[in-house]
Amino acid sequence: MFKKLAIAPRWIIFLIDLTCVLISILIAYIIRLNFNLNRFVEFVDLRASFGIVAGVNVVLLLLFKNYKGVVRYTTLEDAKRVLLLNLTASVLFLALNYTRLHSENLLLFPLSVTAIYFLCANFSLLAYRIVIKTIYEGMFTLRKKTVKAVIYNASYEGMLAKRMFANNERSTIKIISFLDDNPRLIGKKIENVPVFNATRQNLQKLKKDGTELLILAEPFINKEKLNFLVDACLELNIKIQQVPPSEKWTNNQLDDTQLKNINIEQLLDREVISIRNESVVREIKGKKVLVTGAAGSIGSEIARQLVKYSPAVVILCDIAETPLHELMLSFDEGAPVRSFIGDIKDKVRMEQIFEIYEPDIVYHAAAYKHVPLMEEHPSAAIVNNVSGTRILAQLAVDYGVEKFVMVSTDKAVNPTNVMGASKRIAEIYTQSLYKHLSMASQHKGAANVLPHTRFITTRFGNVLGSNGSVIPRFQKQLEEGGPITVTHPEITRYFMTIPEACQLVLEAGSMGKGGEIFVFDMGRPVKIVDLAYKMIRLAGKVPDVDIRIVYSGLRPGEKLYEELLNNSENTLPTYHEKILIAKVREYDFVWVQTQIDELLRLAEGHIVLDTVIKMKEIVPEYVSNNSVYSKLDK
Structure with a gap:
């Protein structure tokens, strides 16, 4: 009912505006004559003045269309139009003085009267709009429950978000303050909203004042500050959400539904490693x-990033038909x-891909990687991860591939499970093959031998959002109402994002000279149970009250702590302080070839x-953990 009444017909607004300017000219004359009504009658031609003011403003109101605006939505743009209207009218009045003089040679619109009129007209036209807007907002606020919120970022994005919430009648959010780290803004007021320093003490005070929500309007906030704000808000039971960048707002508008929860991926205790993309382009x-x-x-992200660097062609090989079809559809x-449907264990099929396309570079990301599954099926792990790698490596040499970049894992370091050991054996094979090729080149004389394939390995930890990653599993359990299952209260893992992992793989391909295993600083390991608690609280739930955390016990082959380097290994620096080369034990290729032949005979x-026994012979540091194969280590 109130909404219908609040939208007045345009002709009423037009008449109110016209009345305001007529009253303004009357007040201007009265003030100019020092409120002496006798002089007013003597010196003012009221009929002529009112007629001219009314005529000029009717034309200008129709021209500027001020009356078409909805009064309760008055904005700065409306105020600009009012000022322009009155400025134009005042200039016209002054100009009229030179075309029509008063009967006693006095100006009809003296400069003083015009100036007073300009001020009075602006005041009256803006004042009644502001009063109506304030009354409407007050009445509308009384009819809805508001959420007191603060915005982090008192600059452009924060100001824009504040105005959007204030002007959206459907929004339940009331902005009571800004938080910022800019000392030039702290202590000031912006649009009558105070700006405070983003400290824990100020958050505590705001919580006492009823603050329920902190809105992040800073698109480039660093991880240290983000973690601080999230931890402080979770401690004080303040909900924390973020607005998308202004260019991504729906129809250039912002409402409560566009606020998003903080993703756990954003809270990694490390900054993204910067990569020299120029070398990758070359x-x-x-x-x-x-x-x-x-x-x-990993493979799909590598492919997406490769396309950006203008390759002649990227051949996408996988045995999974539907995911490969979906990947192809994702490209412009x-x-x-x-696309190429093929199994890396099928030597004939793999040879076809080399014959057809003659690739210059191979990025080998195909592998069985799920630890519990491979613990149950060790022969399948060996046939896929070791035999598949050997087939591709031999074909790469036979067809003169420049570089062969293998994606490995931190689980290959001091492996405690079949999957990690299988990847370590694959590493050993490619490294020993590269050493064998290098020695053969030196023996025959470099001038008479074509450059051979350079084999490069990259190791990294868990990637967020990958198939089987703990984060999507926790998210699904959250959506189902719990419980969230964690294997052990002390288990920790290193984490990185998929794009960053793939940048490392590409960088290794451009940086590597052959035979290297690249590792890099992944920051501090993350305690999985802490991740679970934080995800629950970020979702607005209370751990162990709304959502339970259940410890399921370590899975077969799983270890508490992952490593990036073997204890007997050391590292060499590269041009990037965060990227290192692992110096690992070297193996004789003939011995490796013989051992892998026997391993594959058993696995196939x-x-x-016997397959697992042979794995432990090839990789003596492979000691099973929480596995049926632990008895083999005694």
Whole structure:
């Protein structure tokens, strides 16, 4: 009912505006004559003045269309139009003095009267709009429950967000203050909203004043500050959400529904490593690149990043038909990508891909990687991860591939499970093969031998959002109302984002000279139970009250702490302080070839126990943990 009444017909607004300017000219004359009504009658031609003021303003109101605005939504733009209207009218009045003089040679609109009129007209036209807007907002606020909120960022994005919430009648959010770290803004007021320093003490005071929500309007907030704000808000039971950048607002408008919860991925205790993309451009541009495991989390992101560097073609190889089809659909029409359905264990099929495309670079991301599954099926892990890698490596050499970049894992360091040990054996094979090729080149004389394939390995920890990652699993359990299952209260893991992991793989391909295993500083390991608690609280729930955390026990082959370097290994620096080269034990290729031949004979025969025994012979640091194979270590 109130809404209908609040939208007045345009002709009423037009008449109110016209009345305001007529009253303004009357007040201007009265003030100019020092409120002496006798002189007013003597010197003012009221009929002529009112007629001219009314005529001029009717024309200007129709021209500027001020009356078309909805009064309760008055903005700064409306105020600008009012000022322009009155300025134009005042200039016209002054101009009229030179075309029509008063009967006694006095100006009809003296400069003083025009100046007073300008001020009075602006005041009256703006004042009644502000009064109506204030009354409407007050009445509307009484009819809805408001949420007291503070905005972090008192600069452009924060101001824009504040105005959007204030002007949106459907919004339940009332901004009571800003938080900022800029000393020039702290202690000041912006649009009558105070700005405070973003400290824990100020958050505590705001909580006492009823603050329920902290809105992040800073798109480039650093992780240290973000973690501080999140921890402080969770401690004080203040909900924390973020607004998208202003260019992504729906229809250039912002409402409560566009506020998003903080993702746990944003709270990694490390900054993203910066990569020298120029070297990757030089490496990839115009080349034919093969990506195995292209439909997986890592392979698909590698493919997406490769396309940006203008390759001749990117061949996407995977055995999973549907995910590969979906990946192909994700590329723009005309993108230099080709699909290839194939199993890396199928030597004939793999040889076809080398014959057809003759790739210059291979990124080998295909692997079985789920630790509990591979613990149950060790022969499958060996056939896929070791035999598949050997087939591709041999084909890369036979077809003159420039570089072969293998994606490995931190679980290959002091492995405690079949999956990690299988990846370590694959590393050993490619490294020993590269050493063998290098020695053969030196023996025959470099001038007479074509450059051989350079084999490079990258190791990194868990990637957020990948298939099987703990974060999506926790998120699903949260959506289902819990409980969240954590294997052990002390288990920790290193984490990185998928794009960052793939940047490392590409950088390794451009940086590597051959034979290296690249590792990098992944920051501090994260305690998984802390992740679970934080995810629950970020979702607005109370741990162990709304959502329970249940400890399920370590899974077969799982260890509490992951490592990036073997205890007997050391590292060499690269041009990037965060990226290192692991110096690992070297193996004789003939011995490795013999051992892997025997390992594959056992694995392809699915002689499980003997397969695991042979793995432990090849990788003596492989000691099973929480596994049926632990008895083999005694």
